[in-house]
Amino acid sequence: MLNYSNVIENDKSYPGLQMREIKPVMKLIIRGKKRQFLSAVGKSLNLLLPNEANTSSRSDQLTALWLSPDEWMIFSNEILKSDYNNYDVEKLLNKNICKTNLGAVTDVTDQFVLINLKGDKIFDLFETGSPFNFNDFKSKKGLVTQTILTKIDIIVHNQDINDVNLFVRRSFSDHLFSWMNDSASRL
């Protein structure tokens, strides 16, 4: 882990909406196409990658998000120690996926900022700045989408009802978070 500082200094709370950064959380992007890739990841992590579009899967330790037909994000469910940047999961995948030429593993822990949103106003906030149709999305636990929010690329994971994980690139996160606060204050 390269970057220890918080992008988002304070948790924010509005009627029906709470927002906070969750860190440190391990985040990996894995890519591969072959069937052996899918089974090797499944065996290594004890977690089947979702192959249906816009869905996710979850084990005790990890969550896997579908990003594209050959790309997934894996992140740790629990918060890790902040002085620890050796991920056993990454090592294991490097051994079973990269060394065997089945696919690629990239550590994006510091590239993406994870903002967790809670409350019944989450999608009212998103609808003020995203072209994505959240009508069906919001009631289905586990759905995932990549879209834009106020012209910034985001990954949205509907972790639970009224409990959403939002991933945004670190360089955009400060601006996005201040926009979200501004928008939330007018809901």
Next chain:
Amino acid sequence: MFLINCPFCGEREQSEFKAGGEAHIVRPKQPTELSDDQWAEYLFMRKNIKGIQFERWNHIHGCRKWFNMVRDTSNDEIKAVYKMGEKPPVK
């Protein structure tokens, strides 16, 4: 503003996509044997017709995959979307 049916993610708003120009342009097998005019023809010249056009699009703010689209450029009606490498489903 119109909806595009990404072959991988489903129906999304146009602003998530980027147009990538005319589809099904084949790179010449032996570029060195072409004249400059022929190479320029391959590199730069595009049909840009009013009517049914075959185009490449990229779901750049979504799955980031390329795909093909048949679009009527006169009214933006999308006739079909299909994956790279597939034959166009309409003429």
